[in-house]
Amino acid sequence: QSTVAQWIAMNRIAELHATHAWPTEGTSSGVDTMANSDWYWEIKVMNTAEEDMRRIKVGVKKGKEDKTNIVSIEAYLGKP
DSSP states (O other): OOOHHHHHHHHHHHHHHHHHHOOOEEEEEEEEEETTTEEEEEEEEEEEEEETTTEEEEESSSSOOOOSSEEEEEEEOOOO
């Protein structure tokens, strides 16, 4: 489960990089299907001390109501 959850989180971060979009600060969530299962993710976009940089935190859990993430990954995104 942790491997698939990591793939989901890394895909979310890769999508942000690939779109060259400048994400607004806040939280978004969704569901992806992989390995015949649904995986629930949440992305938190936060400002940093550097105005041209965003901190991205992605958490992935198996069940929608689960309290604990299986995987949590952080990354930084520079302004395009």
